[in-house]
Amino acid sequence: MNQVWYVAYGSNLALERFSCYLYGGRPRGGARVYPGCRDVTPPAQLAAVTAPGGLVFAGASKVWGGGSAFYNAAAPTQLAGRAYLLTLDQLADVAAQEMWREPGGAYALELATLLPQVAEIHSAGPGRYETVVRLGELDGLPMFTVTHGTVAELEPVAPTASYLQWIATGLVEAHRWSRQQVVDYLQAAPGVQLGWTPGALRSVLDGDAGGGG
Template sequence: MEYVWYASYGSNLHHDRFLCYIEGGTPEGSEKTEIGCTDPTHPVKSEKEMLPYPLYFAKQSPRWQNEGVAFIGTKPVANTETYSRKYLITKEQFLEVVQQENNGIDVTIDLNQVMENGSHTFDPSAWYGVVVYTGMFAGYPVFTFTSPEVAQSEHRPPSVPYLTMIIRGLLAMMPAEQVLDYLSTNQEVALRYSKDDLWQIIEQSNRHFT
């Protein structure tokens, strides 16, 4: 069985939310039920990751109150750090996660070609239509996916439920104060949420762990 790392950076930072793509189910706060993977086996392991790609929130997601969702740029940017949680899953599971994130479209991707080229746009019109290879970790390739046109998309702040999922995922990796510093500097988040607003959401999310 062939394994790859999937590096998440949006709501899939939250382990339970990501498992809805593996097992099927409706994530808390979401308005869509995910079908899950053919193989519902949980990830072998997960690890914290730092991605050198800028984080954006854009488009209007029917899953998340028609508000913005997370994307990253397709090219590394110096001194840029986007927090990620990577999951070690099978290649087939990864491709099915990509398919679910794109509302079930046909997905045919040669991951070896992605590794050779650094990225591959398999559908220019799909929200998450480009797969990016970020390197190797512990003997397995690391992939993520994003929009081919995120720089041209209308940037839009995320909804509270979507932001809460991200915050819960981040709280599993770092203290609350660090989560505040990280999110308050994001341009789309700052359009709608003050630091006080963010801290209230973080405190509410923190109770989830106590």
């Protein structure tokens, strides 16, 4: 097995933003320059996917400020994701960058070796995105995402406007959702209601980063 699906559910839902993980660079509104993957081959395929569980915002994002997006497999909802067909090494490099580690470093090399053996969940450490979750298969190939190992214990934190804009962009790109569908989905995620009313969220999704809640 050399090809796997990486399932994004946060800002990486947007192809332009995810491209920074692949090719390097700084996303608009972000505070970090990414080194990119060792292999800069574009994804072989992209697909809109859903999975049991849900989205939650918690912790403190070093890139966007505010809460980071995490996948909670125990949530009684559905997660909207976007699957990118990558090589094992590319997925390992993406996961390494999520943890501010070097593409091709020890963490990435170990993860690339372990991924084919992950049947459900593998925690490589206590960090924010050091837990790999297998979300089943698509076209006969495994789907993986990354999250926090104890996400259900985290206190929800409101995300920032720029972060929400990228997530909304990706949801529209991948799932072809209307603005209202995006608002409803995000409002249901723990953390969002702590900082955003539905009206303020609509303003943000319309491009007004000054909207508050």
